[in-house]
Amino acid sequence: MARAAIPGRLDWRVATVVDVRTETPRARTLTLDVPDWSAHKAGQHVDVRLVAEDGYQAQRSYSIASAPEESSVALTIERIDAAEVSPYLCDVLRVGDGLEVRGPIGGYFVWDVMQAGPLFLVAGGSGIVPLMAMLRHHARASEPTRAEAPVKLLYSARSWDDVIYREELERLADSPYVDVTIALTRDAPADWRGHRRRIDRAMLEETGWPASRTPRIFVCGPTPLVESAASLLVALGHDPVHVRTERFGPTG
Amino acid sequence: MQTEEMRLDGNAVAGSLLDVFAVDVTAALATCAGCGAERLVGALLEYGHGMGVVLRCPGCDAVMLRVVRAGGSVRVDASGVSLLAIPSD
Structure with a gap:
């Protein structure tokens, strides 16, 4: 039986990287195909979760750069040296890779x-x-x-x-x-x-x-x-x- | 050091708050039990790292909401919020 969707409750989903674009020497844009994505509002963010083989988890929030009218979700990530998450997103992740995300999130910093x-x-x-x-x-x-x-x-x-x-x-x-x-x-x-x-x-x-x-x-x-x-x-x-x-x- | 730089907004922890509330509360109006100021949850100051989330009143700096994961449970201390008004359709 289908479980009734609880409004606001967000499940983690595995997005697929469909494009990678270098923006500056320190920032790049990941374009994601997120299954069952509900259109975001401009200004919202997603949470990104990385899980290591030993189960250690690191979670960060990244703002969405794309317009709500676009079907895919673009995140622009600035590399912070010696950090846990951004070097992986900026240097390691490739087109075709999966990435755990939940969102869109946030009702405060939004504009229509x-x-x-x-x-x-x-x-x-x-x-x-x-x-x-x-x-x-x-x-x-x-x-x-x-x-x-x-x-x-x-x-x-x-x-x-x-x-x-x-x-x-x-x-x-x-x-x-x-x-x-x-x-x-x-x-x-x-x-x-x-x-x-x-x-x-x-x-x-x-x-x-x-x-x-x-x-x-x-x-x-x-x-x-x-x-x-x-x-x-x-x-x-x-x-x-x-x-x-x-x-x-x-x-x- | 770094305390100022570590300060974020309630908006940044909207995802963690969704583990507790059934709706996004960043656009909800919270009244501080300490000074009575009303602020949107997204505009509260967030100092949470590691253990969980701590939201403080930007006016009087009192802790308004604390969410901690420990001992197999999520513990919510909302004693610093006297009223939370959540917009509904």
Whole structure:
């Protein structure tokens, strides 16, 4: 007899890696075919579980990079040296391999283009990943819907080579409803004319929406960046309820 | 050291909370038994590692929810939450 599905209860499933793409020297995207995948919301994550032969388990959460409209699930993983999970996902896993996942997960750091109103996305490093799902979701909406939900992205990376999804972001920025600003904090090309410092109050004020437009704001990245940006946004007059954060921990 | 960097959001442990709750509670509104502040569970501060999950109030830092796996059981201490309002359709 079929067991009634309990809403929200998530089973572990074995996904299959169908594509691997190098994004930067430290990050790569795994595209997964997940059996019985129920469409995610932009901003959600999956849990990934690795089990060693001796039964030792390591579990991590990874944000989904693909749009809800896509049938497969893309995860972009940044390699953290000497960590337990990310080196395996970045260096070892191959097309055709299986990977245990459960998801989609999370009802807090999510956005739907039908919510309308301006959107401000603030990313640090691999914090761009869940925000990319939002941008891709936005790009798939009809023109009137996109026009109702104009997006500004402020993305801080260490160097030009560390900018994930660089070419796609350049393409997305061609849209009149998408504005992309990249800030490089360590190294920049000789001809770089953009920001060359960490995210600060002036940068948030210049690249985001004024508080009077009551944008929805999503901030994702390393904990110190997220907490600093969130405090500055509130100081700029944004309602804390509209500033949603996702901190990426150092474990990987 | 590292305590600030180890701090994550309630959102990050949504999967572990699904071991306890039948629905995703990250969008549920939790009232802190300590200071009375209301926050979405996804916005609570998470310090859990290894043994389980500890969610603290971002306002007063009190422990609101603790989920620990030990001795063949999952132990849930929700004494720091005076009310949990879960959205329903």
